[in-house]
Amino acid sequence: MKILVTGGLGFIGSHTVVELQQKGYEVVIIDNLSNSTITVLDGIEKISGTRPYFERLDLRDKSAVFSFFEVNKDISGVIHFAASKAVGESVENPLLYYENNIATLVYVLQALEKYQIPNFIFSSSCTVYGQADELPITENAPVKIAESPYGNTKQIGEEIIQDTCKISQQLKAIALRYFNPIGAHPSAELGELPIGVPQNLVPYITQTGIGIRKQLSVFGNDYPTVDGTCVRDYIHVVDLAKAHVVSIERLINNSNTDNYETFNIGTGKGSTVLEVIQSFERVSQTSLNYSFAPRRTGDIISAYADTTKVTSELGWEAKSTLDDAMRSAWDWEVKIKK
Numbered sequence: 178m179k180i181l182v183t184g185g186l187g188f189i190g191s192h193t194v195v196e197l198q199q200k201g202y203e204v205v206i207i208d209n210l211s212n213s214t215i216t217v218l219d220g221i222e223k224i225s226g227t228r229p230y231f232e233r234l235d236l237r238d239k240s241a242v243f244s245f246f247e248v249n250k251d252i253s254g255v256i257h258f259a260a261s262k263a264v265g266e267s268v269e270n271p272l273l274y275y276e277n278n279i280a281t282l283v284y285v286l287q288a289l290e291k292y293q294i295p296n297f298i299f300s301s302s303c304t305v306y307g308q309a310d311e312l313p314i315t316e317n318a319p320v321k322i323a324e325s326p327y328g329n330t331k332q333i334g335e336e337i338i339q340d341t342c343k344i345s346q347q348l349k350a351i352a353l354r355y356f357n358p359i360g361a362h363p364s365a366e367l368g369e370l371p372i373g374v375p376q377n378l379v380p381y382i383t384q385t386g387i388g389i390r391k392q393l394s395v396f397g398n399d400y401p402t403v404d405g406t407c408v409r410d411y412i413h414v415v416d417l418a419k420a421h422v423v424s425i426e427r428l429i430n431n432s433n434t435d436n437y438e439t440f441n442i443g444t445g446k447g448s449t450v451l452e453v454i455q456s457f458e459r460v461s462q463t464s465l466n467y468s469f470a471p472r473r474t475g476d477i478i479s480a481y482a483d484t485t486k487v488t489s490e491l492g493w494e495a496k497s498t499l500d501d502a503m504r505s506a507w508d509w510e511v512k513i514k515k
């Protein structure tokens with residue numbers, strides 16, 4: 178069976194390609210290399226033994242999208258990762274984000290309709306919950322007003338898919354709301370490749386540990402949490418990748434209970450920034466240079482998933498510990514430094 182992975186050379190996409198290949202799927206990747214490099218294909222091939230078919234294509238080019246599907250009518254399902262994801266950049270350039278995250282989604286859904294491809298997985302985010310009123314966060318928690326154009330593209334994206342599923346004769350879709358993906362493949366052949374200054378905590382930690390950055394700033398140590406720093410639910414990227422495989426299989430096997438479903442993808446456990454730093458220091462045997470800085474506006478204090486629904490309906494749960502994820506992130510950083 179052939180699965181299309183858009184954004185398949187990116188951080189989460191590349192790990193998902195490997196998991197799909199290891200389950201016997203033929204994978205086709207679309208990526209425009211705006212936030213990835215072609216060498217990721219080598220990493221995928223080293224792990225799985227198979228080089229996936231790759232098409233360099235910008236999904237903003239509607240006619241190119243339709244031409245692609247015209248010659249790939251035998252695709253059974255699509256996992257749609259391709260999007261821009263830098264929150265700060267989205268504030269500076271909202272139209273870029275609405276074009277790259279929304280227009281591309283519309284084109285892909287139109288192509289699925291035209292070519293009668295029924296199965297669609299969407300990369301959503303726990304950002305849709307904002308600061309949830311209750312923890313852990315269930316899928317029924319209300320969607321809060323988005324803090325950024327990026328966050329808004331995830332909310333609007335979910336609504337577009339839901340509206341389409343309501344009237345479509347054939348479309349079945351799952352939106353996966355990721356908590357905080359971290360780590361790298363245990364082989365150190367794939368990982369996160371942040372361009373410029375990392376936006377996320379873990380690559381900032383590993384780059385500081387290896388000497389690319391001087392010091393990590395921990396924003397706020399007076400929050401109402403166990404040690405005063407913010408709490409997040411850090412999910413190993415390989416566990417996250419596996420969640421995509423079980424999700425597309427749920428649709429392929431018609432095991433879905435609704436033609437539009439949402440699932441939280443997290444560990445169910447919150448970790449503070451200081452706990453992540455301690456985990457890093459433990460697994461890398463390195464002391465991290467960090468200092469406390471004032472709170473950042475807009476930062477959510479605490480967010481972690483209720484995973485009851487995903488465990489009972491998808492039969493999926495995160496297996497890796499925070500230390501496993503931090504070790505793999507460190508091994509990857511050491512490898513790419515060489």
Ligand SMILES: NC(=O)c1ccc[n+]([C@@H]2O[C@H](COP(=O)([O-])OP(=O)(O)OC[C@H]3O[C@@H](n4cnc5c(N)ncnc54)[C@H](O)[C@@H]3O)[C@@H](O)[C@H]2O)c1
Nearest residue numbers: 184187188189208209210211212213235236259260300302
């Ligand atoms: N990493 C996170 O923390 C996180 C959290 C929640 C949700 N998500 C979502 O998961 C998805 C994947 O995230 P990631 O961390 O792997 O990001 P990434 O930037 O590593 O991967 C995205 C890939 O899509 C490609 N791409 C972007 N625009 C494209 C276009 N117009 N046409 C073709 N390819 C295009 C990029 O080149 C890149 O390879 C995104 O939709 C992101 O918003 C990520």
